Amino acid sequence: MSNEATLHSQESLHHGHDDHGHGHDGHDHHHEETFISKYVFSMDHKMIAKQFLITGIIWAIIGAFFSVLFRLQLGFPDATFPWLESILGHWAEGGRITPEAYYALVTMHGTILVFFVLTAGLSGTFSNLLIPLQVGARDMASPFMNMLSYWFFFTASLVMMSSLFVQTGPASGGWTSYPPLSALGDASIGSKIGMDLWLISMALFVVSSLLGSLNYISTILNMRTKGMSMTKMPLTIWSFLFTAVLGVLSFPVLLSGFVLLLFDRHGGTSFYLSELFVQGKVLPNEGGSAILYQHLFWFLGHPEVYIIILPAMGMVSEILAVNSRKPIFGYLAMVGSMFAITVLAFLVWAHHMFVTGLNPFLGAFFVLLTLLIAVPSAIKVFNWITTIWRGNIRFTPASLFSIGFVSTFISGGLTGIWLGNSAIDIHLHDTYFVIAHFHIVMGVSAFFGMFAGVYHWFPKMYGRYMNQTLGFIHFWITLVGAYLIFWPMHYQGMAGMPRRYFDYSNWASFNQFEGLNAFISFVVIIVFATQLLFVFNFFYSIFKGRKLTTTNPWAATTLEWTTPINPGHGNWPGEIPEVHRWAYDYSKDGKDFIPQTVPVSPDESGH
């Protein structure tokens, strides 16, 4: 038997299975779809999810590659890499990145990863894929708006991408783009046309995010199938709901901040500008406040980190329960803690601004509220650990990444207790400690959540499995690598080493880390290569992966696994199933799992 034949030997057995629903009404045969309407301007939430995911993957490769480039500079400041000049031209004259290019790379790395990958790529993918499938709806409340949401994101991507190729380079004032640096072309080359493109792209991105979020909220609130009360929803759906609420309430504030910045750049206004002397010229602006922008920015910026992490939390909760063959521990506490995080997310933004001259008394309140957020986070961590306690854990790539998520979320969350305390932040602010903290807690953790989601729901998306062995290799190298990269950075931060420095060699206080910097950069390259392995696995498995032979490969209770292996537009060929129980009846009354669609029998024990 050839290998290919081995791979697909069991297919024929299950063909009959697939055809079950078709007899009833042949829903998916009614309208012939063209290539354009099926793959490009699709209104099917599943296709839109794939579009978000693949666009996100492309951005992730670009954003991560940028980090490799600037890590080369940080790790090997004296070395030259002639190939850099071939790809970056005069931005890397002689094979060494210029400071201008370094700051542009850092800025774009942050912007791309935070917004384009971990917001659009994560929430955009899984909210779209899972909300209709798990609440039991044929599609989103407004499929058309959903399609628009993707195409606004796509347009935002095009604009951002084009900014990489303008002569003066892309935005380079950091992903936060604080004015006056970002407002004045004379203050930085990246604040010329690149900054305008950045702002336009981000404005389009906000529109995309709002269209998506409104859709998610209305779908969850209005389109749940019969029997699916709010408390019967899987935690994934709760997390997407809270994420969408955060986005709807905070992204408009960011947009307003950007609009004012555009006015300051081109309209001669002084919202953020005051008493400036730039390039030998006194500017006429008076009375503005550079701090105002920071308030507007962080009013989104902080909820943004929860927009990134909440979907990961939801998916990890689901995947841990499925693979431990146990109900998630403390379902209501999980929902409650997510609610608490959502509310508190709006009340902590100024902890990014402790050292801006913020009123210290006000700062004290933000310390209190910030550390308060550690309580719901702690509850979640303890509940995850209790979920795997006395389970019967199957190690799939998805469950491994979920366990990795809990590990990194603990590590990164605990350092949040350091930084949230203003009296410590006054020393650690804007040092490598901050880099270590947020990369572990929202970068690595959110990526782990995303990987877990991709491995777990890949069979639902493409009707095939991803290669498990590659998944295991991917997980272990990434977990170890992530800790090797970011753990030592805490110490660099405690030594006061400032972030966003192009070169430390002239600093007596910070030049003792040469060897460590080189080590970190070396690990970065290995981890980056490993991610390419994942990308390869992803695309290869779309076409060549082992085919699914059952509709419910993980023996899960939720509704998405009651659809056919390759569901058409409308998801269920027949009636939408009715829901009778919560999503976590695993190992109950001696049964491995009881799907949500099974009615509660009178002799069943409660929970």
Added chain:
Amino acid sequence: MSGYLAVIVVVLIFVVIFQIAKASEYVSILKGEKKAREQSNRINGFLMIVFLVLGLIGVWYCHDLMDDSMLGEPASDHGVGVDGLIKVTFIITMIVFVLTQIALFVFAWKYQEKDGRKAFFYPHNNKLEVIWTVIPAIVLTVLVAFGIRHWLRMTSDAPKESMIVEVTGKQFNWIVRYPGKDGQLGRRNFKLTNDSNNPVGQDWADSLNHDDVIAPDLHVVVGKPVKLIIGSRDVVHDVGLPHFRLKMDAVPGIPTTLWFTPTITTAEYRKRTGNPDFVYELACDQMCGNGHYSMKANIIVETQEEYDKWLATQVTQYSQAHPAPEAAPAAPAVPADSTKAVAALTK
């Protein structure tokens, strides 16, 4: 050439890994899904424990290794408080870190899928959940209380006897202004700024300005509280004082302040660290443009005597700007209406 070779090697490694992965997939199908899962469960479960043990050793090793690279003792009284708070927080978070990571990875290893094992249906336990809500809440309250106490002490009003120094950031260096003998800084008007003789826009109509001194470095007196008045000429900068464990943004148009008492002179610190070249550095900690990484000033902590001697050798900015009396400030870049502004201010 070596570049191409490296790429080829990487691609070959990829191909090998891929072939292994593919082969193991075939094997797992032939063996049956259940058998294959048993094997991968064993391997991954074992790796969980390996990762935990090596990880904890690594954490210890890293701490040990980094010990020499850390900042020395804090050079200000506020810094002592910051370090104390860091220590308490370090101990508490480290305990939680070790316990939770052990629980996570040991459970993952111990409860890996095995034949005959039944998962325990355990949906919730209110008592347990209350316990682990209340305990973190109490611990955090303690940290908040300590933190806010330090914070309010550090950000309280500077003592009356403090010396005043003004630090102004610009792309990409610092301008430090000392009040001179009168102990008071003169008025500023940003419209009078020019790089040739008035870098911070001193208003010469204010006689307090006449004895003010400008220097590139920050001189402070040991044991004497110093209040920094921090500002910026162009973009947001940040006065980072790692050895003093302090930091404050320099925002154009909105002056900020920061006070502390330096406790160790530069000379003394050199002696204690055994490093004759030791120097306190002032680092810009807020992204301010392409030269951000080079925006440095030295801080010299000295005795009152040394400070007075140094100050006496300095030439005031006023005399630099007024080599001949009555010479109008030569400022080609200053807009025409600046004279009006000066007039308005002097009224």
